[in-house]
Amino acid sequence: TKWVYGFGGGSADGDASMKNLLGGKGANLAEMSSLGLPVPPGFTITTEACVHYYSNGQTYPDGLQAQVAEGLKTVERVVGKTFGDASNPLLVSVRSGARASMPGMMDTVLNLGLNDATVEGLAKLSGDRRFAFDSYRRFITMYSSVVLGMSHDDFEEVLDDHKDRLGVTVDTDLKAADWEKVVVEYKAVVERELGRPFPQDPHEQLWGAVSAVFASWMNDRAKFYRRMHDIPESWGTAVNVQSMVFGNMGETSATGVAFTRNPSTGEARLYGEFLINAQGEDVVAGIRTPQSLTRAGREEMGETAPSMEEAMPEVFAQFVDVVGKLETHYRDMQDIEFTVEQGRLWMLQTRNGKRTAKSALKIAVDLAAEGVISQEEAISRVEPSALDQLLHPTLDPNATRNVVAAGLPASPGAATGKVCFDADEAERLNQLGDAVILVREETSPEDIHGMHAARGIVTARGGMTSHAAVVARGMGRPCVSGAGEIHIDEKAQTFTARGRVFKAGEVITIDGSRGEVLDGAVAMIEPELTGDFQTLMAWADKVRRLRVRANAETPLDAKTARGFGAEGIGLCRTEHMFFDEERISAVREMILADDEQGRRAALAKIEPFQKSDFVELFTIMAGLPVTVRLLDPPLHEFIPHSDEDLDALAASSGLDAAKLKKRARELQETNPMLGHRGCRLGVAYPEIYEMQVRAVLEAAIAVKQASGTAPIPEIMHPLVALGLEMKFLRELTDRTAKAVFEAAGDSVEYLVGTMIELPRAALRAGDLAEHAEFFSFGTNDLTQTTFGISRDDSGRFLQAYMDKGIFETDPFVRLDQEGVGDLIRIAAERGGAVRPDIKMGICGEHGGDPASIAFCEQVGLAYVSCSPYRVPIARLAAAQAAL
Ligand code: ADP
Ligand code: MG
Ligand code: MG
Numbered sequence: 001t002k003w004v005y006g007f008g009g010g011s012a013d014g015d016a017s018m019k020n021l022l023g024g025k026g027a028n029l030a031e032m033s034s035l036g037l038p039v040p041p042g043f044t045i046t047t048e049a050c051v052h053y054y055s056n057g058q059t060y061p062d063g064l065q066a067q068v069a070e071g072l073k074t075v076e077r078v079v080g081k082t083f084g085d086a087s088n089p090l091l092v093s094v095r096s097g098a099r100a101s102m103p104g105m106m107d108t109v110l111n112l113g114l115n116d117a118t119v120e121g122l123a124k125l126s127g128d129r130r131f132a133f134d135s136y137r138r139f140i141t142m143y144s145s146v147v148l149g150m151s152h153d154d155f156e157e158v159l160d161d162h163k164d165r166l167g168v169t170v171d172t173d174l175k176a177a178d179w180e181k182v183v184v185e186y187k188a189v190v191e192r193e194l195g196r197p198f199p200q201d202p203h204e205q206l207w208g209a210v211s212a213v214f215a216s217w218m219n220d221r222a223k224f225y226r227r228m229h230d231i232p233e234s235w236g237t238a239v240n241v242q243s244m245v246f247g248n249m250g251e252t253s254a255t256g257v258a259f260t261r262n263p264s265t266g267e268a269r270l271y272g273e274f275l276i277n278a279q280g281e282d283v284v285a286g287i288r289t290p291q292s293l294t295r296a297g298r299e300e301m302g303e304t305a306p307s308m309e310e311a312m313p314e315v316f317a318q319f320v321d322v323v324g325k326l327e328t329h330y331r332d333m334q335d336i337e338f339t340v341e342q343g344r345l346w347m348l349q350t351r352n353g354k355r356t357a358k359s360a361l362k363i364a365v366d367l368a369a370e371g372v373i374s375q376e377e378a379i380s381r382v383e384p385s386a387l388d389q390l391l392h393p394t395l396d397p398n399a400t401r402n403v404v405a406a407g408l409p410a411s412p413g414a415a416t417g418k419v420c421f422d423a424d425e426a427e428r429l430n431q432l433g434d435a436v437i438l439v440r441e442e443t444s445p446e447d448i449h450g451m452h453a454a455r456g457i458v459t460a461r462g463g464m465t466s467h468a469a470v471v472a473r474g475m476g477r478p479c480v481s482g483a484g485e486i487h488i489d490e491k492a493q494t495f496t497a498r499g500r501v502f503k504a505g506e507v508i509t510i511d512g513s514r515g516e517v518l519d520g521a522v523a524m525i526e527p528e529l530t531g532d533f534q535t536l537m538a539w540a541d542k543v544r545r546l547r548v549r550a551n552a553e554t555p556l557d558a559k560t561a562r563g564f565g566a567e568g569i570g571l572c573r574t575e576h577m578f579f580d581e582e583r584i585s586a587v588r589e590m591i592l593a594d595d596e597q598g599r600r601a602a603l604a605k606i607e608p609f610q611k612s613d614f615v616e617l618f619t620i621m622a623g624l625p626v627t628v629r630l631l632d633p634p635l636h637e638f639i640p641h642s643d644e645d646l647d648a649l650a651a652s653s654g655l656d657a658a659k660l661k662k663r664a665r666e667l668q669e670t671n672p673m674l675g676h677r678g679c680r681l682g683v684a685y686p687e688i689y690e691m692q693v694r695a696v697l698e699a700a701i702a703v704k705q706a707s708g709t710a711p712i713p714e715i716m717h718p719l720v721a722l723g724l725e726m727k728f729l730r731e732l733t734d735r736t737a738k739a740v741f742e743a744a745g746d747s748v749e750y751l752v753g754t755m756i757e758l759p760r761a762a763l764r765a766g767d768l769a770e771h772a773e774f775f776s777f778g779t780n781d782l783t784q785t786t787f788g789i790s791r792d793d794s795g796r797f798l799q800a801y802m803d804k805g806i807f808e809t810d811p812f813v814r815l816d817q818e819g820v821g822d823l824i825r826i827a828a829e830r831g832g833a834v835r836p837d838i839k840m841g842i843c844g845e846h847g848g849d850p851a852s853i854a855f856c857e858q859v860g861l862a863y864v865s866c867s868p869y870r871v872p873i874a875r876l877a878a879a880q881a882a883l
Contacts, residue, residue: 008041023238025097042242043071050236089118111139133179266362407483409515410469415456423450478512540879547863570865614699678719723767757781779844850877857881
């Protein structure tokens with residue numbers, strides 16, 4: 001097996017396409033060498049060697065040692081120096097570099113090969129003792145901390161003592177003799193701490209560094225980063241051994257980093273920083289303040305020290321030429337590391353630069369306009385979920401953050417407001433013009449008005465698909481859910497977190513994009529849907545096949561959704577219309593009624609409200625399809641649970657307390673999720689669904705007559721499992737429609753269909769399709785019923801499953817394509833066989849998840865439906881799925 005790939009001197013064994021084997025850094029070093037750019041020669045030990053190392057009790061594969069020796073010899077030949085040679089020493093860096101870039105997460109050692117003998121050689125060769133000993137002390141510090149497990153502080157103290165004694169503040173003021181003394185003391189520190197001298201054998205140093213880089217693949221930072229970015233542990237890291245070039249050889253030497261375009265705004269202008277007389281890590285480590293690369297950058301920052309453009313104009317010109325070539329070659333914004341050694345430019349790294357959403361949009365649109373990439377490529381360059389950043393106000397990245405609790409990033413965006421523990425109170429304060437953050441143990445549908453009134457929501461319990469999270473995303477309210485560190489004391493009207501007590505009325509800020517609760521008010525920046533956003537979305541709309549609808553029931557949500565480009569409503573949850581203060585009492589009256597007659601009387605009170613709701617929705621959606629889901633939740637959700645609350649309700653509504661409690665007890669269910677809900681309500685109490693169908697169709701006729709544009713209502717029955725259920729519901733719907741049309745002397749087109757949210761419904765989709773004209777995959781419930789996992793309780797154990805690698809992702813966030821996906825495929829096939837023109841879409845939370853959307857494209861669904869704020873994300877993801 002080939003474990004080692006060489007590069008440098010104008011050629012390379014590998015190239016940019018070999019990232020899996022060579023890591024991103026190694027592959028790009030090889031590519032740059034082949035392009036004839038100045039790259040210090042070296043070689044890459046493959047990621048396969050790392051994988052072998054970990055699957056074989058941390059041992060190297062056979063043949064690696066020999067290949068490394070061979071690689072080293074080649075480098076020696078090209079550079080004209082010898083590793084370990086006292087008079088003409090080759091020094092190398094040993095650098096980590098995985099498939100996906102994990103900036104700063106793993107380790108690197110510079111100046112390797114230095115010892116008491118070679119440092120003298122380096123001094124003679126360079127004619128610069130200061131430089132030689134500066135390099136040696138850097139090496140001892142780095143090697144000792146990365147490979148020998150010591151702390152930087154051990155050395156920091158020694159250096160600070162020296163500086164104090166000499167009365168200097170910056171490292172560059174130390175003379176050769178000073179560094180020599182520092183080196184002697186550093187070595188003494190190592191020997192004292194470890195009980196053995198600092199290793200002098202360059203080969204021992206090299207293999208120590210190689211295994212330290214492998215080990216850094218498993219450090220906590222790297223593990224955390226991988227989890228955050230879905231990077232598999234099985235990939236491993238490559239190791240790059242590369243001849244050193246020196247930015248610390250005096251005033252004509254320097255080191256720096258550059259972006260070919262501005263990574264935060266996307267502006268097409270070279271952007272970056274450099275330091276004269278310094279080595280790589282100094283720039284990022286903040287040891288000295290770096291200077292701007294360009295004169296324009298310097299002027300903008302108001303810096304006095306000269307930019308690279310001014311300080312070393314010749315190398316700068318060469319650099320501009322090289323980075324231009326790199327961007328053209330890679331056809332994307334590049335993030336570059338370079339070093340200038342005595343006026344000579346060396347390229348040390350290039351990669352596609354990380355960028356903000358705003359910058360990603362601008363760069364993609366600009367590159368397409370420049371003819372560098374096609375419109376299709378531009379579409380594929382922007383991460384759909386990154387658009388979230390643009391749709392909500394966000395915290396100023398430069399603001400100081402004082403985190404008081406961490407939870408889940410349930411709904412993006414940021415908000416500042418006064419702590420409030422009660423939904424009614426939140427509403428009251430909002431009306432007075434106060435911004436509030438609703439802080440709850442968890443939320444229930446009854447809190448909806450408080451959530452709406454609040455600028456943001458925090459819950460101590462609940463997951464990414466908890467009620468609070470789903471509703472908050474739907475409303476575009478920032479939300480942090482499951483912040484377990486928060487302990488609420490409702491009586492005292494306080495919460496405690498990390499030992500600090502917050503009273504109601506105290507100001508906090510939440511960052512829903514990071515899942516953090518912060519102390520006080522933190523500066524924000526408003527979203528701005530720029531021209532680039534519009535441009536890219538228009539391109540996306542041209543190529544996508546999937547339609548995108550929104551889940552919305554309030555006029556505000558519907559308007560927001562249309563503003564974001566929704567092409568209809570895929571899910572209007574009618575129960576949300578029942579919670580309004582005026583209606584809930586009629587709803588309760590209906591629930592408490594003794595018989596059908598009593599229920600009908602109460603329903604008659606609700607009907608005008610329902611009708612006017614639909615008139616508003618249909619008007620806003622102007623002729624676009626609107627899927628109305630008939631009543632779904634169990635009736636007990638509309639009445640309070642505790643005796644206390646029931647007494648209060650009885651007192652305020654004039655209902656009989658005893659009767660109320662009796663009914664509440666009757667409605668109680670052991671497992672409401674699988675209880676009397678969904679179409680089971682319509683089967684038991686057809687008058688409820690009849691009222692809703694009437695309201696929908698009368699509203700449709702009214703809007704048709706008023707506007708001249710007929711709405712397209714799609715009446716949807718939830719939780720159907722059986723063909724005969726569907727038949728019953730279809731007949732109920734058609735019978736009611738017929739009566740409405742006769743009475744109105746007018747009619748509209750409508751569809752009758754069902755949600756597919758039970759495995760049986762999916763398997764027997766053919767039976768349902770006999771009577772249903774459309775299917776909407778309710779994947780929240782379908783996931784729940786397929787796994788038998790309650791989404792309200794999954795938060796408690798899901799993390800354990802993720803930690804153990806049993807679940808890779810939360811199935812409530814990313815569709816389980818194998819299991820739940822199979823059911824969808826089966827339902828699509830069997831439904832389509834019976835009714836070829838059956839219309840199919842998805843309306844679960846997954847409708848806004850890019851990976852799940854790609855699946856919907858594959859299965860050939862007609863549309864996805866998601867919360868209003870995810871509509872742009874879905875439009876872009878649908879376009880990418882179609883490419
Ligand atoms: P990271 O992945 O954390 O950026 P790198 O391996 O890129 O780590 O190296 C850290 C720093 O050392 C960078 O600034 C890099 O440019 C510099 N560096 C790495 N190898 C060499 C080398 N052979 N000569 C000079 N500087 C180097
Ligand atoms: Mg780097
Ligand atoms: Mg459901």
